[in-house]
Amino acid sequence: MASAEDEAFNIDGNSFNSDLYLSKLLKEGNLKQIMEKECEIVRESQYLHSEMQTLVYENYNKFISATDTVRKMRKDFKNMQAEMERLNANMEKITQFSGTISDSLKDSRGAVDKLCETGQLLRKLQFLFLLPSRLNESIAKGLYSDAVSDYLHAQRVLERYGSQPSFQGIQKECEEIVNQLITLLKERLATHDATAAQLAESVCLLVQLQGSDEALNEKFLCSSEPRLLNHLETLKDTNNCSDLLEWVERGNSGLLADLCIVVSSYNEMFLATANSDSVIQNLNHFTENIMLKYLELAKVQFESNAIKSGTEILVRSLDKFYRRLQAINQQIHGNDYANEAADIVMTVILSKGQNYFNMIKAQFWERLVSIRQSIASKTSGDLKEMLSSLQVFIMEKVQASLQDLMIFLQSGLSFSFKPACVNCVVKACIDLVSDTITDLVSVVKGFCVLQATNNSTPAQLLLILSKLCYELQNSGINCLLSQGNTLLDKASHLAESVCIPDSLGINLCKHAGEGAQTLLDSYVNHVGLKVSQMLRVSVLSREWIRVPEPRGVRAVARRVLEALAAAEQDALQLYDSGTTTRQSSDSSRRTHSLSASKLPYRSNWSNGVLDSSLASNINKLFSEKIEIFSPVEPTKVSIMTGIVKISLKTFLECVRLRTYSRYGLQQMQVDIHYLQLYLWQYVHDENLVHILLDEVLGSVINRCIDPRLMEPSVVEIICERG
Numbered sequence: 001m002a003s004a005e006d007e008a009f010n011i012d013g014n015s016f017n018s019d020l021y022l023s024k025l026l027k028e029g030n031l032k033q034i035m036e037k038e039c040e041i042v043r044e045s046q047y048l049h050s051e052m053q054t055l056v057y058e059n060y061n062k063f064i065s066a067t068d069t070v071r072k073m074r075k076d077f078k079n080m081q082a083e084m085e086r087l088n089a090n091m092e093k094i095t096q097f098s099g100t101i102s103d104s105l106k107d108s109r110g111a112v113d114k115l116c117e118t119g120q121l122l123r124k125l126q127f128l129f130l131l132p133s134r135l136n137e138s139i140a141k142g143l144y145s146d147a148v149s150d151y152l153h154a155q156r157v158l159e160r161y162g163s164q165p166s167f168q169g170i171q172k173e174c175e176e177i178v179n180q181l182i183t184l185l186k187e188r189l190a191t192h193d194a195t196a197a198q199l200a201e202s203v204c205l206l207v208q209l210q211g212s213d214e215a216l217n218e219k220f221l222c223s224s225e226p227r228l229l230n231h232l233e234t235l236k237d238t239n240n241c242s243d244l245l246e247w248v249e250r251g252n253s254g255l256l257a258d259l260c261i262v263v264s265s266y267n268e269m270f271l272a273t274a275n276s277d278s279v280i281q282n283l284n285h286f287t288e289n290i291m292l293k294y295l296e297l298a299k300v301q302f303e304s305n306a307i308k309s310g311t312e313i314l315v316r317s318l319d320k321f322y323r324r325l326q327a328i329n330q331q332i333h334g335n336d337y338a339n340e341a342a343d344i345v346m347t348v349i350l351s352k353g354q355n356y357f358n359m360i361k362a363q364f365w366e367r368l369v370s371i372r373q374s375i376a377s378k379t380s381g382d383l384k385e386m387l388s389s390l391q392v393f394i395m396e397k398v399q400a401s402l403q404d405l406m407i408f409l410q411s412g413l414s415f416s417f418k419p420a421c422v423n424c425v426v427k428a429c430i431d432l433v434s435d436t437i438t439d440l441v442s443v444v445k446g447f448c449v450l451q452a453t454n455n456s457t458p459a460q461l462l463l464i465l466s467k468l469c470y471e472l473q474n475s476g477i478n479c480l481l482s483q484g485n486t487l488l489d490k491a492s493h494l495a496e497s498v499c500i501p502d503s504l505g506i507n508l509c510k511h512a513g514e515g516a517q518t519l520l521d522s523y524v525n526h527v528g529l530k531v532s533q534m535l536r537v538s539v540l541s542r543e544w545i546r547v548p549e550p551r552g553v554r555a556v557a558r559r560v561l562e563a564l565a566a567a568e569q570d571a572l573q574l575y576d577s578g579t580t581t582r583q584s585s586d587s588s589r590r591t592h593s594l595s596a597s598k599l600p601y602r603s604n605w606s607n608g609v610l611d612s613s614l615a616s617n618i619n620k621l622f623s624e625k626i627e628i629f630s631p632v633e634p635t636k637v638s639i640m641t642g643i644v645k646i647s648l649k650t651f652l653e654c655v656r657l658r659t660y661s662r663y664g665l666q667q668m669q670v671d672i673h674y675l676q677l678y679l680w681q682y683v684h685d686e687n688l689v690h691i692l693l694d695e696v697l698g699s700v701i702n703r704c705i706d707p708r709l710m711e712p713s714v715v716e717i718i719c720e721r722g
Contacts, residue, residue: 139177221286224262224286228262231255231258234250235247236297244317252320252324256328260331287332288335291328291332291335298344305317311408325338342418352408353429354435356401356404357432364393367389371461371464383573399480402433402487405425405428409491433508441514444469447462466519466520469513477508477509516634521631524642532651535654536654539657540657544661545659554671568640571639643682648679655696661706662704668700673715673719
């Protein structure tokens with residue numbers, strides 16, 4: 001019903017209802033809309049009226065034209081019938097006249113035939129008498145083929161009538177001239193300046209004059225070889241030229257064109273008359289020798305230009321080279337030179353992929369050196385920006401290289417449909433991604449070795465490279481492999497789809513993860529040893545027996561906190577904060593349990609020290625062992641925890657090497673409490689700091705000759721003032 005109602009309001013439909021349309025228009029539209037609609041309908045009506053008049057006038061004109069045409073055809077048909085009758089009468093008269101003429105010339109027809117035969121014989125005799133001069137003239141002008149053609153044309157007559165005295169002189173003179181021509185043809189075979197067409201013409205004429213023999217085909221090949229070798233020398237001299245397309249064109253139009261002329265001429269002259277094994281073997285050996293040298297030159301040329309030539313030029317050159325050798329296969333039988341060309345194409349593809357890898361490797365190393373110099377000179381402190389530049393560089397370069405390799409699979413190329421070439425492109429893509437990631441991880445691991453041997457690698461560079469490896473492991477490698485598969489899906493036009501295997505991504509991600517872990521552990525060790533060196537020097541370079549009463553915190557404690565704060569700032573730029581375990585908001589303000597409760601202030605400290613040492617050792621038995629050099633997680637808290645553990649462990653081992661006075665113990669108590677006030681915020685579990693610092697203080701007490709600790713309140717006042 002809705003459709004019927006719509007048809008009723010459709011002004012162009014068959015079921016249009018003007019009353020309903022008008023009532024709807026009056027109900028829904030205002031006065032201005034109604035007037036505009038009226039003007040529109042009037043304008044359309046006038047236009048339709050004008051179109052209708054035009055159609056009527058055109059049809060009327062066509063009708064009048066058709067009537068005139070029919071009237072004219074009737075008149076012309078009558079005239080045509082009269083013409084045909086006159087033509088028939090004329091043909092009958094011509095037939096009668098032809099019969100009369102034939103009857104009158106019947107008697108003289110035989111005489112005319114005899115005269116024609118006599119004239120033809122005279123022309124032949126004239127040709128024979130003029131043959132020596134014609135031969136000499138053709139030879140003088142270099143028209144050897146015309147001379148041979150004339151001689152062969154007259155040879156049958158001379159052989160038939162040569163015994164007659166009148167023809168003996170002509171035959172003898174012609175034979176002498178032909179012998180001279182044979183000598184000239186053989187001399188042209190021996191010259192190195194003759195073209196392949198001239199050599200073929202000479203051999204063809206000699207075959208026509210002397211017949212085919214094995215010595216002649218060998219001489220033909222020997223005469224053709226110097227010119228082909230000259231082509232090879234020319235190509236060799238132009239090796240490493242800047243225009244690879246020009247080099248291929250020279251080979252196609254020069255060497256291969258002449259070789260095809262030699263082979264086709266050889267087949268026409270010798271194989272057609274004597275299809276023996278020796279004749280075929282001579283040709284095969286000759287062509288294999290030339291083609292082997294040409295393919296060696298082509299391989300060197302393409303491999304050398306794979307580095308400096310653009311991919312588009314390289315692919316176009318390979319396509320021309322491959323197409324020409326495909327055509328050679330149709331003319332030269334023996335080896336499959338198209339497969340030889342395909343092998344060169346695959347070699348170039350792999351070489352191109354290797355060149356891309358070498359370029360990325362060199363440029364990546366340059367960027368690493370630049371970043372290292374920036375860190376060393378402290379011209380830039382934005383580690384995140386440095387990381388982003390490295391990551392973007394690797395992704396863009398590898399993706400651009402993969403895109404470039406897909407040019408070898410364009411659908412218009414002659415070798416792009418071959419499965420071997422497609423698989424070679426896939427292998428080049430796999431090698432490019434695999435070698436890039438593997439070499440990158442090996443390079444960055446080398447910085448760990450350098451840092452461990454001579455401590456020359458900046459710690460911030462290790463942190464940047466560790467994050468780079470983590471980013472590659474988490475998303476970068478899979479993104480590159482996905483990009484490669486997408487490009488292969490678009491470029492490959494074979495029935496079977498090709499792709500990069502998933503196992504490659506798993507192995508590369510695992511390798512990148514191992515490199516990231518190694519770098520992060522190396523960074524923690526580097527910074528931890530740097531802080532440890534501060535603590536070690538501060539402990540071992542001081543005479544703790546003669547220190548004065550402590551009045552403040554030593555400068556080394558502040559430098560340690562500054563170094564940790566700098567390391568935390570660097571880690572926060574690249575890694576997430578991570579989770580921490582906090583016991584209470586004021587836990588950082590507590591004093592050591594060992595100093596507050598285990599050692600009460602009294603005159604005899606021996607029993608107290610023994611009791612505290614025994615209690616500390618018993619607590620160690622039941623507490624979890626602290627792994628100092630455990631693997632670091634990729635979070636800021638885990639990194640800082642590793643640095644703090646190494647630093648405090650070194651502090652503990654250095655403390656055990658010294659002997660302390662009462663004031664030395666108290667100075668250590670102040671420094672330890674000061675460190676405790678701030679170190680807890682860097683680790684994931686503050687108990688770890690408390691345990692290690694308690695061990696340090698306990699070790700100092702055990703090495704003290706007069707173990708008297710300061711009051712905790714006094715320690716806090718000194719630390720707050722410091």
